[in-house]
Amino acid sequence: MFDELSQRFEDAVKNLRGQGAISESNVEGALKDVRRALLEADVSLPVVKDFVDEVRRKAVGAEVVRGISPDQKFIQVVHEQLVDTMGGENAPLAAGGKPGEPSVVLMAGLQGAGKTTATAKLGLHLKEQGRRALLVGADVYRPAAIEQLRTLGGQIGVEVFSLGTEARPEDIAAAGVEKAREEGFDTVLVDTAGRLQIDTSMMEEMVRIREAVQPDEVLLVVDSMIGQEAAELTRAFHEQVGITGAVLTKLDGDSRGGAALSIRKVSGAPIKFIGTGEKVEALQPFHPERMASRILGMGDVLTLVEKAQKEVELADVARMQQKLQEASFDFSDFVQQMRLIKRMGSLGGLMKMIPGMNKIDDGMLKQGEQQLGKIESMISSMTAAERENPDLLALMPSRRRRIAKGSGHTPAEVDKVLADFQRMRGFMQQMTKGGGMPGMPGMGGMPGMGGGFPGMGGFPGMPGMGGPAGAGGRGGGSRKANRPPKKRKGFGEL
Template sequence: MLFDSLTEKMGETVRKLRGVDKITEKNVAGAMKQVKRALLDADVNLRVVNGLIKQIKERAIGAEVVPGVDPGQMLIKIMHEELTEIMGKDQAPLAKRSDGQPTVVLLAGLQGAGKTTAAAKLALYCLKDKRSVMLIAGDVYRPAAIDQLKTLGDMINVDVFSMGTDADPRDIIRKGIEKGKENKIDTLIVDTAGRQVIDAKLMKELKDVKDISKPDETLLVVDAMTGQEAATLTRSFNEEVGITGAILTKLDGDTRGGAALSVQQVSGAPIKFIGVGEKVEKLEPFIPERMASRILGMGDVLTFVERAKEQMDEREAEKMTKRMMEAKFDFNDFLKQTKMISSMGSLAGVMKMLPGVGSISSAKMAQAEAKLKLADSLIKSMTVKERTNPELLYSGGSARSRILRISKGAGRSRDDAEDLVKDFLKMRDMMSRMSKQMVNGQGGPGGSGQPAGNRSQRRKAAKKKAQKRTAKRGFG
């Protein structure tokens, strides 16, 4: 899971700081000791760690306490800003030419880093950005590299230019770029050969390819699992070839996070993208500020919203909101919601993007994930009629026999099926009440009192209020 261990340790430090009534050398030193240990355990470069700790200490101890602002929160804010700074501060976007010529993106890296998959992921990202894309298969040395790229290209409906394994990579790239220009392609992504180690031959070929392609971006694909070694590798490539940025792959695995925190500081090259899963759509732009929030267990609501938007149809969302308000939400709706969450990533990964949820233990997250899987198997054991009419499972003479049949069909106990129905009814009732409160402008518990819901719902709510006011005035 993305930075699980680091987030847990940093989140613990953040929780201890909340409630601190004043900033002193003693409590800053205590917090920084924990932060330093957490970062070193995450395999962050020692020079980077020492620089970060020094900067936080200097700013925190010298900071003026703003009246009405919790001193602990001020220290957390300083930590967040300094973490953002070491990861590059601002997002480094992918180049995009505006002179009618194609944007050429050259990918380099060692074998096993996931370069070919990253090429396809980047192509899909460009398609979503409304660009036309072509992939150029320049890796003629690794067996099946061209076939892999063609398979991935077919999956995302992107053409792959190839001349087979007997051609010289320099000729492939030269002719591939010519082809792209002929077809007026916006973005050309070049997959080059990887090696087991950095050697003179690899660097010579890369330099030749770079001279031929004159790329707008030269991105190094590095495996985040290698920790701070990824930063050292990025620096070597930057010094030898000159790169514009890096793509960190496998950041969703059992990675300690050292690469993300070290690459920019050690190499001078920014991280542009991160791979957060095996699927071809699992590539995200690297945004230092959001990553710092995740590391500190503060969530990442903006990424959550962006992922949800990708998976959710706006009209479907409006229909579902209406069904929630009218307490007509059924098991089909429940399945659609769980499917959307699954498509966004693991439940733990999705939930940890929400503020305050980062402190929930991995064990509890695993229990919640298991409960969702149990619910999924029970719902899929229901008939179409039962999914659409949940009341059949708790009222009427056939309810008990239906519950028994569903539990047997799913290979679960009768208690599991009964618990699902009870939990579902509680959830449906709660969603209906909350939706009505929000649309009526009550804001719900701790709300702002501002009307929520979609535009048409807000208009209806305002119209009802106006009618009530008019009725109260009377005619005298």
């Protein structure tokens, strides 16, 4: 998401390029583009008006220091205002009340927003933090809602409690809290029922549940696809139930992002978590500053590093770093790196967290993911000895023909992947001598960053796919960097 909004903001600052200073006359064109960008992103109209007024007030007459152009200063002002509009800083979950008492979190929202899945995702997030959570199924209306929660709980190893569909939701919630108190759970997550639209019965039920369990948090689960309606939804829940925060779901879709910019301004309650995919692991704490950087195309390296650190073991990092430096990186290592990427999320989503990579064409990223699948099928057709010693394939064309037949590809495709892989090993050896991205050794990088995302050519470690201009791949970079490798013994037919 946010791709269209990012492009609009980029268009807005073009009006200020080449200007000597920010003034009332030249800033209006940029503000007009900002206003249009926000409205097209489905941001609530009052929020848009306040945002533009604040940017105008801060930008006009802002001191532009030597070495900083007016358009760069304008971007800084917009970034600061985006951060302020979305809440300023990360707001963690409340720690709970009295010692020995579990912290209680009510999950509220409309039907279809992903509330049950968000409940399980939050349970896994707390488990990874060392907390012991109990999921409580209090949605007695939607068919199979409780069963869905039980299934998700089983997948993540978090216990689920319910009294079935005949009990009253407030009684289920109260019984769940009592069970947590008796058995030493420190957090209770109550999945409540939603409706297709806000109605009196739903609000009354939420109030009864709230009175029964006295929650520390009431989190409103909001579908980011609903745009401007998020403002009215948030206002209604806040006025009648009283929310303490929000969980924004489906941020991996084609939503325009308006909900993220409207919720805090309308309710005063912060967005605490965002859902970035269908997998139960796809939940992140919401950081306004990081999100503002993504919107403005500045990337989000901190979140990228956190994702890598979560998946990578320190021992594996050291081992992989050494293999890269020695150019002994083999196909088994390559598969391990590809699977690491898959666990972290989509290739496109990860690449766009790198500053400057937001302009990579989605078609290229999709092609890269498809190529990764082809390469993995070829590696699956190799013997263990061939994976550990790729030079065996260079010396024996018959092995390459067997792999091509077994994976359903042509010998020429196998030859190309092998040649790219050998070239990649040499390049990654050079890059790792200068150090890699913090927390991500062994994943390669962009030229000058010391490492790379395996599997996508043009970037180090990505055989089989051309890179964008200037990235050191077939589409650009220095002539020396793109020079084909010298033929090695046994590679005459490649």
